[in-house]
Amino acid sequence: MSRPPRLASHWLERSLHPDERDELLGDLQEQFERRVALDGPSRARRWYWRQALGLAWGFARERRDVISTAHERRRGHWAVSNLALDWTYAWRSLRASRSFAVVAILTLTFGIGLSTAVFSLVDGVLLAPLPYPDPDRLVRLAELLPPTTVRSRMQAVADSAQHSSLSDVAIGAWLGTTRSLDTLTPMSTGSRRVDTPHGVEQVDGAEVGSAFFGLLGARPVLGRVLVQSDGDRNAAPSTVISERLWRSLFDARADIVGSSVAIDDTTYTVVGVVPEMTFPETGIAVWTAGHWQWPPIGPRRMFSVSLDVIARLRPGATLDQARAEGADVMKRIALADPAFADGTVPISTARVRTLRDDLTAPVHGALVTLVVGMVLVLAAAAVNLAGLLLARGTARQREIAVRLALGASRWRLVRPLLLEQGLLSAIGAAVGAIVAWWILRSLRAIAPPDLPRLSEVHFSITSLAFAAGGALALGLVSGLWPAWYLPGASLRQLTATRVSDDGQAGSGDRTRRTLVATQVALAAILLVGAALIGRTLVALLQVNPGYDPKGVLTLQVAWPDGWLRQPGREGRFFNGLLARLEQNPDVAAAGVSTTLPLLQVGYGGTFSIVGRPKPETPEDTPMAIRNAITPGYLKAVGTHILRGRDFTLGDSSTSEKVAIVDEALVRAYFPGEDPVGQHIGWSAGRVFTVVGVAEGAHQGPMSEPVQPTLYMAAAQLPDILVFNMFTGGVAVRTKSDPMNIVPFARTAARELEPDAPIYDVMRLEDRLNQTFVGPRFYAIALGLFALLALSTAILGVYGILAYLVERRRVEFGVRRALGADERQISWLVLRESLRLSGTGLAVGLVTAASGASLMRSLLFGVRPVDPLTFAGAASLIVVVAAGAAWFPSLRALRVDPAEALRME
Amino acid sequence: MSRSALGDLEHLVLLAFVRLGDESYGVPILEEIATRTGRPVSRAAVYIALRRLEAKGLLRSRLGEATPERGGRAKRYFRITRAGLRQLQTSRQALVKMWDRIEARLDRGRS
DSSP, X not given: OOXXXXXXXXXXXXXXXXXXXXXXXXXXXXXXXXXXXXXXXXXXXXXXXXXXXXXXXXXHHHHHHHSOOHHHHHHHHHXXXXXXXXXXXXXXXXXXXXXXXXXHHHHHHHHHHHHHHHHHHHIIIIISOOXXXXXXXXXXXXXXXXXXXXXXXXXXXXXXXXXXXXXXXXXXXXXXXXXXXXXXXXXXXXEEEEEETTEEEEEEEEEEOTTHHHHHTOOOSEEOOOOGGGGSTTSOOEEEEEHHHHHHHSTTOGGGTTOEEEETTEEEEEEEEEOOOOSSSTTOOEEEEOOOOOOOSOSOOSOOOEEXXXXXXXXXXXHHHHHHHHHHHHHHHHHTOHHHHTTOSOOOEEEEEEHHHHHHGGGHHHHHHHHHHHHHHHHHHHHHHHHHHHHHHHHTHHHHHHHHHTTOOHHHHHHHHHHHHHHHHHHHHHHHHHHHHHHHHHHHHHSOTTOTTGGGOOOOHHHHHHHHHHHHHHHIIIIIHHHHHGGGOOTHHHHOSSOOOSSOOOHHHHHHHHHHHHHHHHHHHHHHHHHHHHHHHHHHHHSOOSSOOTTEEEEEEOOOGGGGGSTTHHHHHHHHHHHHHHHSTTEEEEEEESSOTTSSOOEEEEOEETTSOOOSSXXXXXXXXXXXXXXTHHHHHTOOXXXXXXXXXXXXXXXXXXXXXXXXXXXXXXXXSOOTTOEEEETTTEEEEEEEEEOXXXXXXXXXXXXXXXXXEGGGSOHHHHHHHXXXXXXXXXXXXXXXXXXXXXXXXXXXXXXXXXEEEEEHHHHHHHTTHHHHHHHHHHHHHHHHHHHHHHHHHHHHHHHXXXXXXXXXXXXXXXXXXXXXXXXXXXXXXXXXXXXXXXXXHHHHHHHGGGGGGGOOSSOSSOHHHHHHHHHHHHHHHHHHTHHHHHHHHTOOHHHHHHHO | OOTTXXXXXXXXXXXHHHHHOSEEOXXXXXXXHHHHHSSOOOHXXXXXXXXXXXXXXXXXXXXXXXXXXXXXXXXXXXXXXXHHHHHHHHHHHHHHHHHTTTXXXXXXXXX
16 A cells, blocks of 8 residues: 655644644545555655645645734744844855855765665664564574585575575474464465456465464455464465555456455455555565465475464563574474484574564675765765864954954854854755655665565655754764864964964864875775775676576466376476477577576485495585476577587487586586596486586576586476476577567467466576676665765865965975976975875775675675775875875965065 | 625635535545636645634534545544525625626627
């Protein structure tokens, strides 16, 4: 359900009189809902804002007309005029030094804009409670296999693809004995085929325990949610659909509740419509009650089901109690397995963590990095402002000294400075808030798709408060201390005709140098961070995926569950589809694989190498991802055969069983040997002859290593086995844009099997590019931070050099008169610049080196303390510092010796 | 004009009540005026008119039920009073008299 803009409605709620609040907000809400259905949420939100502003404006005018007794007018006028006078004074003084004002406001704007955006992001993702009642009592349960087992090594691969689940035996055992948890609620997600008025559609669905909605406290838009009775084995099949599905494919029909809909060949009654949920995944369109059976604890079975499980802590129970229960359950399961006796079955660990931690764990490192970057940017902005104000104060030193001498109080002197600072902060906060709002709005387009709870990130009241607070803090930190420091200037300066040039740096000088060095240090830290992420991105882009994604179309097929009982049906379907595809002149190659790149991680398992002794420990057992493919598959995805041969149509169920191994498998299990011609054994006594070696292909994102892979010819495996292994689909290599082939493929599939539509149709190239969105996002964010810090550093260096050159005019004039040439004078300025930036650089690099390990989880292909990156950042800063010295040194050269001597 | 004379918008609001019949609340009133006149009206102005009409005793209101599509907020139902109907009559008569036999002239002036 779309909600009206929170900021607007909250603000109205605050500003309206309680007597009229319900009526006005209710009316607005009612019309807003209709607008959403009519114009879509974003236009409706704009409409809402206009209405809210119109209401506030209209009421304010009305009230002004009513409350306008002469007396009140006079009083108001007096107060306003006094305040206005002060502000006008500050405004004029800022306008008089426009370049200062512009730089200060820009610093504030970007400092506050960027940090408010980061804050809102982190607030929405990490800090804000989940939008469910009592969210911190919600926990997620998972079973972690011990790191030594083969299964866990496979799980490690699968886990990074995100899942954390609990086996059915463990669910049953835990449910039976728990004292700390209420309603363990399992769920599993997957594609469902829904028969809608607009045709059969493949949508994301979730099978959930019947307590699911109750557990989360989710409320329906229409009808009801799933309840306990829906979980009964003989209950009539009921489903709850998402509001989006209801609006888009069921035309928002009012009579949807109670109507029937076919999902995966079963007829369900729609009992309710629920708003969009972000859990367990966004975009779930149909919800059904799952019917699972929890097998008793006993010897390990061939097949077991693992499900995602959430639960609620009972009142008074703690996470630790739940963890202890989990450990106990795992122990009981392990003890019941005869294999445990010989030590080959280690005990799993149960992981219990709050739902919020679980959702955000994958991006924790990235967000912490962003927050650190944000703090550094704010610090850079504050230092820059302080420097600017100090410089401005120095310019006024004489004026202030005079006024002090004439008996002005400190407060009178400080007040205009503070007001000025306040005005700057106010402008900076306002524009910064707009920048932040804009960044957050575009966030959805550029943020990594794996960022959880992204839909909960908006520009909110908290964001606004942060922007205001940030501006206030910046104003105080950078504005107050120069304000207090300045009037300390002594009377001596009144009599001094010019600032002394005895070479001794005054205390103001030292402060300025420290500020500039700090700016350089902050810029150096952020530059190193940005460069590390940038290099990560480059490294990822340079990884050879082990396939050639250009021109490849990948798609999946949604076949009905009933095919499980019809051996060979999916085989016949795929053979027919491939045959048709290959006849299309645009198709270069086509094939089917049980594992497609970047889709779900495949089916893994152990194997043996004929002629070698049986390994003693689980760690030594050879293990590989098994991939059953058709002869055209490797050619279609562009994985090269390095030695031996590819599968052919001749590799049939009657010929010798053959296998292809990949480079990673050769490296792991045939080092220095030629695997071609060797024999590989697999369960049930099947023996395969290795006929070829393929290039190692990344199944997952490029940041993960290539897993050893064992390719087998699908035609040589029993149907049921291929069926069970199947998580993949079809790959087609085309001669033009792969999307051109889609209509042809759809028609071909429909003609072969009307009940098996193809879905998840995507260019392999697009799939691959999606994996780069995350690193690109963090690179852009840190790059922006670094850019901002670097520009303030440039301004700082430039500012202090210009000031120093001004102070040393006489000295330069004398030097020129004594015969110093241009190079020597320029060098004097440049040396000053390098000395300043050198100090800052040293501090910055050391800090960056000690903090870089924070970013480890974000990096790939580059070490946190990478010499090249550090050297690059350092040279950039040196070049920039030298560049900042350019104009001041020109000015130093323009000093006329005669004039300078006259001044002396 | 007497103190109880109707303003332009007040007049429109009262007419909208008569059109919609019996009881009504903000949303239908806003929409009725907008669709009939063909241009959006200021939301604030309509609510202010409602308050004024109620203060003049031409409308009576009561708080209604809260419904989910309103975010659980109650409606304020208004009903036109007998005085309201009378006032409309008076205004209408005044207007009709003032309009008497000038429409043709206005049309001529336009063409």
